[in-house]
Amino acid sequence: MTILQLLASLTPVISVMLFLVLLRMPASKAMPISMLVTALAAVFIWQMDTTLLAASVLEGLLSAITPLTIIFGAVFLLNTLKYSGAMDTIRAGFTNISADARVQVIIICWLFGAFIEGSAGFGTPAAIGAPLLVLLGVPPIAAAVIALIADSASVSFGAIGLPVLFGMEQGLMQGGVSMASAQIAEHGGTYADFAQFIAMHMITIDLITGSLIPLVMVAMLTGFFGRNKSFKEGLAIWKFAIFAGLAFTVPAWIINYIAGPEFPSVIGSLVGMAMVIPVARKGYLLPKTPWNDFAENDAQEGVKIETTVRFSQIAAWTPYIIMAALLVLSRTVAPLKAWLSGFNISWTGLMGTELKASFATLYAPGIFFIVVCILGFFLFRMKSPAIKQTIGVSCKSMLPTIISLGASVPMVKIFLNSGVNGAGLASMPVALADMLAHSMGSVWAWMSPIVGIFGAFLSGSATFSNMMFSGLQYSVADNIGMNHALVLALQGIGANAGNMMCVMNVVAAATVVGMAGRESEIIRKTMPVAIGYALLAGTIATLWGGF
Numbered sequence: 001m002t003i004l005q006l007l008a009s010l011t012p013v014i015s016v017m018l019f020l021v022l023l024r025m026p027a028s029k030a031m032p033i034s035m036l037v038t039a040l041a042a043v044f045i046w047q048m049d050t051t052l053l054a055a056s057v058l059e060g061l062l063s064a065i066t067p068l069t070i071i072f073g074a075v076f077l078l079n080t081l082k083y084s085g086a087m088d089t090i091r092a093g094f095t096n097i098s099a100d101a102r103v104q105v106i107i108i109c110w111l112f113g114a115f116i117e118g119s120a121g122f123g124t125p126a127a128i129g130a131p132l133l134v135l136l137g138v139p140p141i142a143a144a145v146i147a148l149i150a151d152s153a154s155v156s157f158g159a160i161g162l163p164v165l166f167g168m169e170q171g172l173m174q175g176g177v178s179m180a181s182a183q184i185a186e187h188g189g190t191y192a193d194f195a196q197f198i199a200m201h202m203i204t205i206d207l208i209t210g211s212l213i214p215l216v217m218v219a220m221l222t223g224f225f226g227r228n229k230s231f232k233e234g235l236a237i238w239k240f241a242i243f244a245g246l247a248f249t250v251p252a253w254i255i256n257y258i259a260g261p262e263f264p265s266v267i268g269s270l271v272g273m274a275m276v277i278p279v280a281r282k283g284y285l286l287p288k289t290p291w292n293d294f295a296e297n298d299a300q301e302g303v304k305i306e307t308t309v310r311f312s313q314i315a316a317w318t319p320y321i322i323m324a325a326l327l328v329l330s331r332t333v334a335p336l337k338a339w340l341s342g343f344n345i346s347w348t349g350l351m352g353t354e355l356k357a358s359f360a361t362l363y364a365p366g367i368f369f370i371v372v373c374i375l376g377f378f379l380f381r382m383k384s385p386a387i388k389q390t391i392g393v394s395c396k397s398m399l400p401t402i403i404s405l406g407a408s409v410p411m412v413k414i415f416l417n418s419g420v421n422g423a424g425l426a427s428m429p430v431a432l433a434d435m436l437a438h439s440m441g442s443v444w445a446w447m448s449p450i451v452g453i454f455g456a457f458l459s460g461s462a463t464f465s466n467m468m469f470s471g472l473q474y475s476v477a478d479n480i481g482m483n484h485a486l487v488l489a490l491q492g493i494g495a496n497a498g499n500m501m502c503v504m505n506v507v508a509a510a511t512v513v514g515m516a517g518r519e520s521e522i523i524r525k526t527m528p529v530a531i532g533y534a535l536l537a538g539t540i541a542t543l544w545g546g547f
Contacts, residue, residue: 005425008045009432011038012415012458016503021524026517027507028400031407038411047422048414055351056417060410062347062357066364067460068405071508072398073369074127077319078134078512079390080373084380087135089316094136098280100290101138102218102237106244107280108132109150110214111272114248115324117154118265124327124365125151126509128320139294140513142225145525146217148500148509152533153210153249154265155462155496156202160331161261163495164195164202167463168488171470179474183484192260194485199261201489203253205537209493211245212536216529224525227293240285247272266328311380318379319372326368337363355417400516404507412458416468429455429468437476444476445542448487449534452494453501460504462495486541493537497530 007014015037019030039057042048081087094104112132113125126147133143156163169191172179180194187193203210215234218241223231252268279285330340340363348356361367377387419427426434433451440447451473455465469491477487499505506519506526515522 004045005423005431006435008041009428009435011041012411012428013454020503020520021527024520026400027404027408027503027510027519028517030520031404031411031503035407035411035414038414042414042418042421042428045423046418046425046428048418049420049422051351052353052355052417052420053414055353055355056413057410058350059355059357059417060413061406062350062359063413064405064409065359066366067409067504067508068398068402069364069366070124070127070369071401071405071511072394073366073373074124074131074508074512075397076373076390076394077128077323077369077376078131079394080376080380080382081135081316081319083386083390083393084376084382086311086316086319086376086380089311089313090132091136093313093316096281097277098283098286098290099292100237100280100286101136101292101294102221102234103240103280103286103290104136105133105138105146105150105217105221106214106241107273107276108136109147110217110244111248111269111276113147113150114154114265114269114272116327117151117158118160118263118267118269125154126505127512128323130509130513134513137292137294138221139225140515141518141521142221142294143513144506144509144515144522145224146221148505148522148526149217149220149529150213151499151505152213152496152530153206154252154269155499156199156206156492157252157256157261157263157265157268158462160263160266161195161199163462163466163492164199164261165192167466167495168195168198168470168492171467172474173471179471180484196256196260198485198488198492199256199264200253201485202492203249203256203264205489205493205540207246207249207253208540209533209536210249211242213533214244215241217241220525220529222291225294226291227295229295233291233293236287236291237285240279243279243285244272244276247275315379319376322375323368323372326372327365330363330368355413397511397514397516401507401511404516404519405504408503408507409460412460415458429458430472433469433472437472437479441476441480444480444482444487445490446535446538448473448476448490449494449497449537450531452491452496453498453530453534454494456495456498457502460502462492462499465495465498466492490537490541494534497534500526500530500533 015034019025019033109129113129116125116128130143130147134140184191184194187197215238219231219234222234226233248268251271252264255264255267343362344358344360346358415428425431451469452465455468456462459465473487473491474484477484501523506522510516510519
């Protein structure tokens with residue numbers, strides 16, 4: 001690969017970093033420019049067919065419908081709670097558990113977020129958790145950053161184990177035969193057995209890396225967003241933070257060991273909440289004085305309607321309870337899942353190519369949000385002006401997000417579909433990763449999770465990152481004599497880390513807290529954590545050498 005081709009393969013990364021992070025453009029401007037630059041590189045350097053390019057853009061636009069519905073649904077639910085007055089009850093409930101904002105972010109984002117990740121995945125935890133933090137008085141940017149960082153270790157088992165059970169399996173398949181057939185036979189004869197073995201490596205590493213995430217969250221909360229800008233104020237609850245980290249990772253380890261990768265995040269989070277909430281309520285492992293000392297809160301408050309209305313905690317939480325129940329039932333009850341999945345809208349043969357796209361109308365979490373919001377109108381007895389304002393504010397806030405995702409998803413599709421080209425090269429991500437593998441195989445324990453980050457950063461999904469790079473990771477492990485399962489585990493952990501900073505998740509988190517246009521600020525905070533998380537995993541793997 002020539003220098004020019006190397007630069008072309010890096011175009012999406014370079015352009016996003018330049019326009020979004022360094023020049024601090026809002027995503028609604030940075031992403032269309034990045035898509036245009038990527039398209040030009042694909043046509044003139046990768047020699048990608050223009051029809052395929054146009055079809056990739058169309059595929060991206062159609063694929064963006066699902067994340068857009070999730071984001072709109074999350075914003076809609078937030079505004080339903082806000083303009084009905086239910087948010088006041090929710091705020092009071094968390095204050096009764098603990099008035100300490102450090103404790104609140106751990107319970108909401110680390111534990112409740114892990115439950116949502118295990119049930120639905122695909123950016124839903126941050127879309128739900130960040131607005132809840134805003135309701136409790138956390139500044140919007142802080143809420144987005146903390147919610148994204150929290151959505152990390154649980155991603156290994158997100159969406160009922162999809163990143164490992166589906167993403168990696170697809171990445172290892174070549175011509176209908178798995179590259180890992182020998183390892184699969186060694187671990188019981190089915191891919192599910194090998195997936196469980198890979199997941200054991202992931203969660204074993206996360207007993208250290210993942211368990212530290214709550215401590216990182218609270219340190220960043222006080223260090224970047226507190227009035228005193230003091231990391232020490234966050235580290236002051238280190239005992240509670242480590243306890244909360246282990247309260248999830250240890251049960252998750254046990255569940256994966258017993259039953260496999262489908263439910264560690266769901267069950268681990270429930271066990272964690274059952275352990276952590278009583279400890280928080282009693283004030284164990286916590287300083288006597290709660291912390292809630294933020295710098296100037298830049299939340300856009302808007303006009304509240306019916307603020308005198310008060311509900312019971314059960315009533316106020318009913319939308320979230322119904323939402324969680326719908327997510328779990330739709331993913332675990334086979335007949336219901338099959339029925340809901342039967343309402344897909346599919347587009348095949350886009351512009352005469354083999355590309356296709358689909359929208360799971362009733363199965364997508366977005367429709368659940370909308371149904372729950374409509375129920376909320378009746379539950380909270382909202383009057384017509386409140387309903388109109390809820391809908392109007394929700395729709396208006398979506399415009400920057402539609403532009404951002406309407407450009408970023410097509411950019412990713414161009415990137416992924418570039419394997420059909422006149423230059424005789426592999427697709428851009430595979431060519432780039434292959435180059436890294438050949439030049440940095442000696443330090444692959446550290447590079448492997450970085451590749452995982454790269455895949456998630458661009459594709460917006462740990463599952464897609466695993467699909468893109470599991471085959472390459474396996475081949476590198478073969479060439480350098482490294483434990484195959486360990487390398488695949490590092491790929492998965494890197495994909496988890498990439499979840500913190502991928503454009504789609506950042507745009508979603510910024511939108512739901514009313515901070516669209518400030519995506520660069522969020523990425524600058526989450527990127528060092530993502531890289532540090534991945535490199536620590538690589539260091540543990542190097543010291544351990546396998547399990």
